[in-house]
Amino acid sequence: MEKLYDKTLEELHSLLVSKEITAADLTQATLDRIKETEPTVDSFITLVEEKALAQAKAIDEKGIAEDNVLAGIPIGIKDNIVTKGILTTAASKILSNFEPIYDATVMDKLYQADMIPVGKLNMDEFAMGGSTETSYFKKTKNAWDHTKVPGGSSGGSAAAVAAGQVPVSLGSDTGGSIRQPASFNGIVGMKPTYGRVSRFGLIAFASSLDQIGPMTRTVKDNALALEAISGFDEKDGTSSGISVPDFTEGMTGDVKGMKIALPKEYLGEGVQPGVKEAVLKAAETFKALGATVEEVSLPHSKYGVAVYYIIASSEASSNLQRFDGIRYGYRSENVKNLEDVYVNSRSEGFGTEVKRRIMLGTFSLSAGYYDAYFKKAGQVRTMIRQDFDKVFNEYDLIIGPASPTVAFGLGENINDPITMYMSDILTIPVNLAGLPGMSVPAGFSEGLPVGLQIIGKHFDEATMYKAAYAFEQATDFHKKMPVILGGDAE
């Protein structure tokens, strides 16, 4: 059998429909590839071999629907998405024994589309981090260079796709956690508009910022996956009733007349020269395709990180209170009274970065500080959003780097939270404004992938995909795959 791990969804679908391979074959091949590459990449916390193979068998019996590109396709799920009967840990000790009794809404949708979850992917603990190094279980490696971080918090989701372990994975993004790891691993990652995808079953980090999104190697695959998980959910009061279009419709390669903005604040100090160069080249590519690219300003960008860390930490400090050792999860054994149960379970169960953010958030909400921190951050958030509104009055899309740097070394920044936080500076404002943002492969610097971030208007993922597809087809970055130690026979 030819290798399947570098095929697109449409290519795999074609093989399944023609019965050259069965869903069981594909799932088995996926599991084999994962086993070969895990010693190097280490992206999975949990694998569900038996369940996946049983599901594949059932799908084969049912038959692959010709009009469903996703039928029989294996998928990896970030471990902060609740999966019934499958260990869900959020990469934390405090949930290390947690087996949920219900499925997230996105899981229902995947099962409905006959997709086959093969395992739960590693991440920063409770999605708090930019390198997947705060995980309680393991440190995932960048698929291109195993001494580098895969980015975070969806590091496992990104590395697994880049390494050809799965053709598609789900990640989550609160301040850049899909786009930055996608950028570090040279793949496509989309954070949809806030409200596009249901958050029911996503273990909450920052309720007003979190979104689930797909990670794939090609733009088209990404659009197909997003369509499957999008839509109004009555279980999520913040989900939108806006209709879900065919996101692939505009993928003609034609972007003539498209008006693209490039904020000057996005190519300033702190952006590595190689990254800047790749982005400027991308701008030229768009121009050559007939789009216009002009410089604009988003003056309040520089407040984004401060605003984000106050709001996200405040919401998180409240969302993580439920992990109290009483009803589920880790409960400390050395306890003498109720307060011990709370204090010791949480002190022992949470990692350092999580505790740091809980304290930050608790402080920002506390009496006497609420106005100066949380309330003020909310007001500046509105100003950041207004910057985007102004630009989108005249432009269709905004582009820039997804991250100021390429992937840094494992252990390099983990003890320097501020530097770690700054790597989100380009992605954070997008979450604050609720806008959709994606990263597409835009080249290499020092041998490591560079991602181009494309930002669209609210609920206009279709235009983003249109531009991303044209760019992808005009370049060959998406055709490159890393060589994985142990995973590539040649």
Added chain:
Amino acid sequence: MNFETVIGLEVHVELKTNSKIFSPAPAHFGAEPNSNTNVIDWGYPGVLPVMNKTALEFGMKAALALNCEISKDTHFDRKNYFYPDNPKAYQISQFDQPIGHDGWIEIEVEGKKKKIRIERVHLEEDAGKNMHGKGGYSYVDLNRQGTPLIEIVSEADMRSPEEAYAYLEALRSIIQFTEVSDVKMEEGSMRCDANISLRPYGQEEFGTKTELKNLNSMSFVKKGLAFEEKRQAKVLLSGGEIQQETRRFDETTNKTILMRVKEGSSDYRYFPEPDIPRFVIDDEWIARIKTTLPELPAARRTRYVQELGLPEYDAKVLTLTKEMSDFFEETLAAGADAKQASNWLMGEVSAYLNSEKLELTKTKLTPDNLAGMIQLIADGTISSKIAKKVFRELIENGGDAKEVVEAKGLVQLSDPAQLLPIINEILDNNQQSIEDFKNGKDRAVGFLVGQIMKATKGKANPAIVNKLLQEELAKR
């Protein structure tokens, strides 16, 4: 020195929606602990609250009934604190934009009417229940978690335990009429915490207040406040200072007992609930809810007194519940006299409901058959004594009053042609009584009437009997 008592009350009312305020689990109490719960109530990772629109509208209805302004722009807030019966470790409540504000109700104490202002009415979810059991373990039942509540906070306008009692009665009655809650303190669908302080007459500043909890009935509220009033006066008169305390009422001794000293207020780190979008309430929505409000107790009482000529007392008792008041009005609509209907409802009907522990709507008595029975008394077909038998039959087995009377042969004997022979026979057999009567012993008449009633098995019309008896006695 004389002290003025200052009282404010916080009342929690459970809304009787089918499902909980933020989850689809049933909002009724299952006998089995944790049987009416789902993952949302448990505060499982990944769950989200979704607004129960009926709870919101019930809250608006109650606020309107209490004469509140409705907040046109409102939202929920998280109140953060750790406790085992609080699974998310935050309660979804309302902090700075309560659904209703600046309302009032009117109370009456010893003939004097007074307006008590209501500061706010807000929506929130109830917590679960902790039970402390054997072996040093505590048990958590989350059936109650997520039940919709409204919290009604009064201004500190009450000046005596009697006013507090009157406020609770009036409040309970108004809410009961809106049908958004059963408001039964004994069942927990209405709960009251009280705040009380004293100040010298003429002083504008409030004195230090204490908070009273565990007040499980309106009468205990009154008793608790009465005790606390005296306790605080004693402390102040002896030169001491009132400590800010939370005290619980002890039902066996009728005293308040220290629970804990309040050291400043807790910091709940309130912030707007991000999982539930803000609400904009337009005039049209408010108007629509207003049309669902029934005529409220105060208005009905006024109407009963002024238009129907009933005494104030009757009006008050009849409007204690909407069921009773509606039943009364339907009985009138079926043709009954207002005072008669009132007497029966306040008397025999209420006594029956209390002794059998039933609700009016669960009996077989209907406005039609009650009106029918009252009519039979009015036209002399039955005496009021006989009516008690008829009433019993109607309330237990239902039916038509006239048919019951005929079936049981209870028609009153009023025909002189039938009564005279009996009267005369009794007189013939009771010469001594006739003698006694002629000698001025009026009691003899009563004896003779009794004998006549006995002979007619109670069916004789007492008024007619009396009249005819007097006539026959005069002849002898």
